[in-house]
Amino acid sequence: MPEVRVNEGARAPGVREVAAAAGVSRQTVSRVLNDHPSIRPETRARVLAAMADLDFRPNRAARMLTTARSRTIGVLAASASSLFGPASSIDAVENAGRAAGYTVTVAHAASLDPADLQAAIGHLREQAVEGIVVIAPQQRVQDAMGQFSLSLPSVTLHGAGGASDEGVFVDQELGARLATRHLLAAGHRRVAHLSGPGDWTEARARRDGFLAEMAVAGADAVVSREGDWTAASGAAIGAELVADRSIQAVFASNDQMALGVLHAARVAGRSVPGDLAVVGFDDIPEAAFFAPPMTTVRQEFAELGRRCVARLVALLEGGDLAFEEPVAPVLVVRDSA
Template sequence: MREVAAAAGVSRQTVSRVLNDHPSIRPDTRERVLAAMAELNFRPNRAARMLTTARSRTIGVLAASASSLFGPASSLDAVENAAREAGYFVTVAHVSGPEVAAVEAALDHLMAQAVEGIVVIAPQQRVQDAMAAVSLQVPSVTLHGAGLAGDDGVFVDQVEGARLATRHLLATGHRRIAHLCGPGDWSETRARRDGFLEEIAAGGEDVTGIVSREGDWTAESGAAIGAELLADPELTAIFSSNDQMALGVLHAAREAGRRVPEDLAVVGFDDIPEAAYFAPPLTTVKQDFAELGRRCVARLVERIEGVGAVGGGGGAGSATGSATDSAAAPVPPQLVVRASA
């Protein structure tokens, strides 16, 4: 810091204030200090800063889903990017199982790293139940779910996304439509099924909605369940709870001699990067994970700063009356229309 101060022609205290985003620093001074840092390849020593400020500026992420799944992986990436923009580090702990002991072990790992708040990416009900039995000593925000009763998480409006997909199929003339469900333990699965059924009910007496058995988010399960659904010769459309299972449906349709979209319309959910390159390109529902991460981190940082301002500890509910919480509207989904429907 002394070398940076000398290079920028300022005091060491000014360098410290720039590092800590102090509002009293003039913009031109800040730019001069930042330029000196870049020229000298200066990086603040995290351990030293913790000793000086008694703050780690670290957010923990409790992850309870396979990192290979698009939704959880995209959520984690969005949180990391948003935290970095907010000036926070991120450390991740994966839950090894749904038991309370496994959740406690992951939380202990995070607390040992002096995290100031925790983001919970745990869409499975069994993990949410385990979390409810654990007492947190820092603020937390959940990034999952669908805004169902009692859900305090930051989420994409899953019900509306499913309604958009189903409404599109109805608008293009389909009257016998199946929904390929995801795992029943996931809150997103339940919300997407509910949205499908709500839109089917609003479609009129001549509309029939069929709910499949549960898949496991993979193309393999989508192909197997899709083959079962396609045994119904009157079925003309399938709305899949995610894009990977929709890929399996496209395979099953090809095996059954059903052309897409001429004989069968297929809609997915998520808009994975490969969806535009399926054969045919997949109509799907896009989730804005970047916005999800920004809102999640903004809410958590507000709770961290709010708790710190009053000198208290406490859990996720310690900060009250916040502007972020009062405006915690769901992130809207977007229907992306391509050739499969």
């Protein structure tokens, strides 16, 4: 077994060491840390350079004592982190939070029960968060959150266009319409939609967008029973859809279920896209490497995270910020349709 050595005498550099390296007082270092306007640019640059050379990390507890602010944002995650959408949303919020000068801490609810949601919120409060981003795509979570009194500024990510979403969501219905329109433009007149879980607002919005676009075209729409976002459910429901030879195309509510449809089509002897066109949603990194590469709808998670943090920071700092338009999805055309 390799030996593990601990350097007990080592101590992380503090304000005293930074001040000595920069040739300034400790008070000046504190003013730089707190972004005080009286510091000359050249002095600020010298202090920041000393911090970088020493690999100095401000002590959050100490800063809270002097500023009464933690500069920490909490994220309440109420769905499996293995799912692409929620995981990508958390990453986007973390990146945007750091860029805005905030620490981000995440609490995963053990289940969707109100008690577990409140426990996760309590954990975030113990971290002295200033505001909370709620990643709650399920309707029952949103209903439960509406009954809580957070007493902290909060922004809900993964809305579907409600009056309170204020542009902090991807236009799921538009994304579904883009996918469906692409299939219709290719001449497909009987198209099936492989639905996501009905409790998810995004799944409902994608189904609604599909039905609306099909109705405009006067085409024959088929809606499947609900899947659970997994490739396994996509394969099981896809087998039912591909058995109907009159169905010319399938729009799946996410890429994993679309992958299951590709498997079901191969088992049934239906070629894609020759006998059946398939479109997914999300543009997961693997989608370009499916066989064939998947036509899908990309969600711009980085922009979603930026907007979410920007709105929360505005609320924290006494302002307000609403985006007039939702984040626009993008159709990515590949070989499956």
